[in-house]
Amino acid sequence: MSTFYPDKLSVEYLDGTAAANPVIPRRYTLTHSDLTGELFLNIGIHYALDKINPLRDEVLGEWKQYGGFFCFYVYLYVDQGEQTLSVSAKRNEIFRRELPLALTAIRYGDRFLFNKYPHLDQASLIIQFMSAYPQFAKQENWGTFQRFTTKI
Structure with a gap:
């Protein structure tokens, strides 16, 4: 896993989303620059479709609620x-290697939400690997955001 550097993360709140609300709907689009190592996190009620590139190497995430539980x-x-x-x-290997960095960046970038709703650190992280190849098309539970907090 690459090292997370908070100064390399830019966060932008979009379309009706603020630092600590709403939880639902709340969607994340995490992109990066291969040249600079910078990470760009857009948080909104919709995905930042204008930030998605043809390589499709961004990380998309969203909160869902089932009864009283968040995932x-x-x-x-x-x-x-x-x-x-x-x-x-190869792409599957890269995603798996870099996903802890991406989850750390999302958790840190949205830390104000987690400060307001600390129970979100206990929410299950469900990862959907989407692929036409069955060996890569998987849904996995990666634990909770608590694993990906950073003390900076």
Whole structure:
């Protein structure tokens, strides 16, 4: 996993979303620059579709509520259009390696929400790896955000 540097994270609140509300709907679009290592987190009631690039290497997330319990869903596009099995395998490997950094960035970037609603740190993280290849198309529970807090 890459190291998280808070000074490399830019956060932008979009369309009716503020630092500590609402919880639902609340959607996250996390993109990055390969050149600078900067991370860009957009938080809104909709995904920041204008930030999504053709490579589809962004991390999308949203809060969902079931009864009185919250879950955080993450969507990762392992395939980028028509590509070979080996390319999908490499992208799957990269997503898995870098996902802890992405989750740490989301948790840190939305820390004001977590400060207001500390129970969100206990919400299950459900990761949806989306792929046309069955060996990569998986849904996994990655624990809770508590694993991805940073003391900075």
